[in-house]
Amino acid sequence: MSHAVSARDLLRGKFGFADFLPGQEEVVEALLAGRDAIAVMPTGSGKSLLYQLPAAAGPGLVVVASPLIALMRDQLRGLADKGVPAVALHSMQDDAEAGAALEAVRSGRARLLYAAPERLAQEETQQWLRKSRVKLFAVDEAHCVSHWGHEFRPDYRALGEIARALGAPPTLAVTATAGPRTREDIARTLFSRTPLVFLRSFARPNLSLAFARKRPGLRQIMDFAGRAGESGVVYCNSRNGADRLARELARLGLDALAYHAGLDSGTRAAHQDAFFARDGVVMVATIAFGMGVDKPNVRFIVHADLPTSVEGYYQEIGRAGRDGLPARALTLFSPAELALRWRAPGAALADEAAEGDYARRRAMARLAATSGCRFKRLLGEFGEDSAPCGKCDHCRGGPLAWPGRLGALTLGWRAALGASFAHVARDGPAHEREEGVDAGVAAAPVEAPPPPETQEPALTIEEARLLRALQAERRAIAKRRGIAPRAVAPEAALRRLARERPLSLSDPALGDIEDAAALLRVICAAQ
Known part of the structure; x- marks a missing residue:
């Protein structure tokens, strides 16, 4: 029986799906054939199935490096319902829980192991995993491997060496957001063999994008997010900003709750539960609220501050409209932010990580200041060509949209010039800097x-x-x-x-x- 047929049987019998989502079947088939693969698939396209189905397919252990404990727990619950034995190892477990997970792996009862990268880096963990039959090593949120990704994590950088220490089993890297340079870095860092690369389109035809110069007060956010009964997320770049904005929006009548890493775990859990349970909740959050958030009827995303990268921005707007119905996204920015993004720090010339930071923030500034289609520019940052979306603030209105396009272009030129002057004013002439x-x-x-x-x-x-x-x-x-x-x-x-x-x-x-x-x-x- 071919891999595709057996995989389809498992899909229906174990996971209860009538058919694969676009892009899933060819990746699963490659993995079952023992090939290495990078899968770049948008949020909501079923990336977790790519390693869960091989775990259900037969003997051997699938090891998944995952950065989020909450995501591990959520997926463990789903796999238990499907009869796929899976365990996790992470820092929030007590000794008894960790011991039970280790025993399940050693005995062969567990088909799938989720583990944090830092746990996989421990020599003790690698020793007992080498005694198991690891048939697939999967890296979730694989963009964290790269300096060019928007969430670089040093612990991820060692995962390629860890895979080789486990006998170089077939390896899978999955992510929702990785541009060409990030994909190249993932392939170079994680794989000992040349991987197959599977790319799904980043287009989101149900999502309309808008950018606007930030004005004083909350009128812009209230006008955009104030429709009764709609759920949405407002992203801020700081914890204090999230707390303050949540209070102000609640005072104006929205069902607004704050979410960030500075809140105690009980408050975070209560606010997240309310977001999923009640219609009309507006979560005012930092990027701590993100991965694994799968509420289908989120109707809007607001960025109260300019995001740090187009990859992070894409991932965050991707949490809206996952039910396929129309959704919208608004990003607010100031000209000063654009100028700051255009300014190249001296460290970017010598340090790869700093260069990556600068490239990401400048790409976001280009998106804010583009005079063309927002989605065309956004997809271009991921190496995908497209026609104008017809729905963004620069596409809507035909000729009436040209004043806004020209305004964006003017802001971009001013920001670039402002960055140049700021650089000269700060550093002074070259001969004065050589101290x-x-x-x-x-x-x-x-x-x-x-x-x-x-x-x-x-x-x-x-x-x-x-x-x-x-x-x-x-x-x-x-x-x-x-x-x-x-x-x-x-x-x-x-x-x-x-x-x-x-x-x-x-x-x-x-x-x-x-x-x-x-x-x-x-x-x-x-x-």
Whole structure:
């Protein structure tokens, strides 16, 4: 019996689906034939089935590297209902739970193991996995492997070596968002053999996009999101911003709830349950609210701040309209944000990660300032050519849309020029920037502690841990550049970052810190 026939039987018998979704069958067939594969498929296209069905297909263990405990738990519940034995290993388990999972793998009862990348990196874990028959090694959210991806995680970088340590079984990398450069990095980092690459179109014909210059007050968000009974998500780039905006929207009558990593787990769980249970809930959130969120009737997405990358933006707007019905997305931005995105930090010239950060934020600025079709520009960033969508703010209205197009073009030119002038004003002429190490150290500001009456409250344990990580990164930057740590960023600035945890280079908390991108990576890793 062919792989395709047996896979289709499993699809119907185990998973209860009449047929594969577009793009699924050819990936599953390749994996069952022992091939390596990269599958780039939009949110909602059934990526988890690609590794779940091989787990149900017969003997051997499927190992899935997954970054989210909540997503593991959700998928474990679904697999239990389908009779596919699966377990997970993660940091929130007690010893008894972890021991039961290990025993299920050792005995061969478990067909599928979810594990966090840091757990897979442990030599002890690799030793007992080598004794198991690993028939497929899958990497979920594979864009986290790449410096060019929008959610780079250092632990993911080692997964290719881990797969080889487990005997180089067939490997699958799945993601919803990966442009050409990210795909190349995934293939180079994760695979010891040349993988097949499966790409689904990123087009979302039911989704209309709009961008607008940010105005004072909440009128723009209320006009866009204020339809009674509609569920939506409003994304902010900081925790404080999410808390504040949720309170203000609730005061104006919306059923608005905040969600971010700074809330205790009970509050987060209650707010997420309310979002899924009630119609009309507006979740005001940071990027902590995202992966694994699968509510079909989300009708709108608002970005109250300019997102950090087109990949993150695409993933976030992809949470709207998953039922196939019309949905809409609005992004608000300021000209100052665009100028900041256009400005190339000095570190981008020498550091691959910083270069990736700069490329992503500039691509997002190009999308905000484009004078053409928004979706055509967005798809172009993923290497996909398309016709105008006919639904975005630049496509609607025909000739009447031209004033808006010209306005976007003008904003883009102003931002680019503003970035150039800011660079010159900050750095001065080239001969003035070529200072020695001693001059840099001598110029470092000396800060006196604030007087007792103005001292801030003590940091929480979590904030203090982040501050130590930021200080370590600052020392590394200072050592590379041959300057004093305080010349990189004052201590007060690091404490402010530890408290506010900004998630975008455009956040005012990052100010004019030269190496803001490196510090931002430390903050994002702590989310």
